[in-house]
Structures are given as structure tokens and as C-alpha cells.
Amino acid sequence: MMSRPRPNALSWLALSAALLAFDQFTKWLAVTRLEYLKPVPVIEGFWNWTLVHNYGAAFSFLSQAGGWQRWFFTGLAFVISAVLVAWLARTPRGDWRTALPFALVIAGAIGNVIDRIRHGYVVDFVDWYLGFTDLPHWPAFNVADACIVGGAVGLVLFSFSSPRSAKGKG
Template sequence: MMAGPRPNALSWLGLSAVLVAVDQWSKWLAVSRLEYGNPVPFIDGFWNWTLVHNYGAAFSFLSSAGGWQRWFFTALAIVISTGLVVWLARTPRSDWRSALPFALIIAGAIGNVIDRIRYGYVVDFVDWYVGTWHWPAFNVADSAIVVGAALLVVLSFKSPDTTGKGG
């Protein structure tokens, strides 16, 4: 007698879809309500809403590379997301330590791919700063990628629960 198929972690893509929707909604708000480059204080001395266009990758890496980087980063995000979806398909549904970070990274990558295809750049609008020092502007998708990557590292130090008791 053959065992039935094991439930995989593809259901975590539901979280990815929700985060992509939140990311795109927040970017729509930023584009429709903010004036490009004009900071709007949210928490004085720490946080502004500032609409900027990122033609590169993290920290505006390669932002002035002449345009080829748009398609390079789009292709890279699609390849990575596809690989993570395949990995989710091979991951047991109960393995949230792998599935959650993958879902976050997929959401962030796809959210920014939508921008690159739609606008030719990524819409960023969260501007954190202290004094005159500003962290590079970012968005919900960027946050999902960073949190997902951090969780991958942090959760890799704890062995998965094999008892079935959770935790």
C-alpha cells in the first residue's frame, strides 16, 4: 500500500499573496499622496514618509548602471522566488521555520518585481533617520525580505521539532 501525498508548505504562499497586496497598496498610497522627495514627518526626529524611486537594489546598489539592472534584478527575483516556491513544495506544511521565511522573501521579491515591471524602478517611501544620517528609504517588500532573511539565519540555529508537539 502506497502512502498518500504529504501535505507541503505551499499554503504559506497565501501569506505571500497578502503581503504583496499590502505592499502594493502602501506603495499606491505613497505615490498618490506624497510629493516626490518631499519628506512628511511621521515621528519627528526619526521617521518621515518620503517618496523616492530606487532604480537599483538594496541601498540603491547599481542605481545608476544605465538601465540593464532593471531586468537583471527582475530576473534574479523571479529565479529566487521560483526556487523558493519549489522548496516550499518539498517542505512539510508543519515546518514553519522554513516556510515562514521563504514566504516573506517571496512576497518581498514579487512586490518589488511588480514595481520594476510597472514603473522601471522600486517605489520606496519609509525614511528612518537620526540627526542628518538617513537609513536608505525602503518599503513593505524590502521589510519582508529583510525579516525573512533574518528569520532564516536565526531559526537555522534551532533544530526543528520532530516530536510533533510544536515549538
């Protein structure tokens, strides 16, 4: 069993909390200021604010599954977040290559869980597209989704390099 380093990386949960608060604030703005499915251009031909309800997961995966997916994705997000918090407790505070992606994923997972519990769906509102092509719009997303993607990309990118302190050992 791996012992907990002192000091551990649990302080990175402060970043998760800040991002979670920002996610919920932006979703509140979207719900109170936007009309459902009515685009508001930000950059014509590229970016709209468009309020949508996502009953599934990424790219509306399982959105038509009948309702069970709400609780499945909620439970999955809690399990993943709990595992990542436990991992942060065993990660040295200065290991930002591990802690930052975990903090991002935790923020995003919990941000979308709050929506699933409150609304029964996830509030999405960022709508990117290329107006000069026949390509469809990118699936609408939110701050929580961006945190999850950023965390996942960070995990992959940082897995290819080791921390400086570990170089030359082995």
C-alpha cells in the first residue's frame, strides 16, 4: 500500500472548486439569459451561445436511452472523482503534471453531476462551427466539458514525459 506524501496534492482541489463555481455560474447565465435552441452569435460563422439540454454524455452519447443513463453517468462521475481524490492524496503537492489534470477532471465531472441531479440533463451552451463549410456544428459544450477534455489531454500529454526529479533514475 502506497503511503501518503506530506504535503500531498489535495490542495489542488481548490482549483477544482474554483472551476466548479465558474462552471455553475456560466450555466446559470446560459439558463437565465438564453432561449432554448435559439443561437446568439458571438463570432459570426464560428461561435454561438446556444442553450441545449444534453441527456447523455459526450457528443450526446446515450441521450435517447430512456433515463437510466442519468443515474449511470452520475454514479460513474462520483466513482471517478473519488478515485482521483484518493490519488491526489497519494500524489506529492509539487507533481502538477498529475495533480492539474486530476483537478480538471474532478471539476468537470462534478459540474455535470450537479446538472444531472438538478435538471435531469446537462446544460450546454457553447456552440462552435465553421460557417463556410457544410460540416455540422461541433456538439455544444460547457465549462465542465472543457475541464474534462483538458484534463484528459493533460493526462495523455504528461504521460509521455516524466517529472524532472525522476529523470536519470531507473
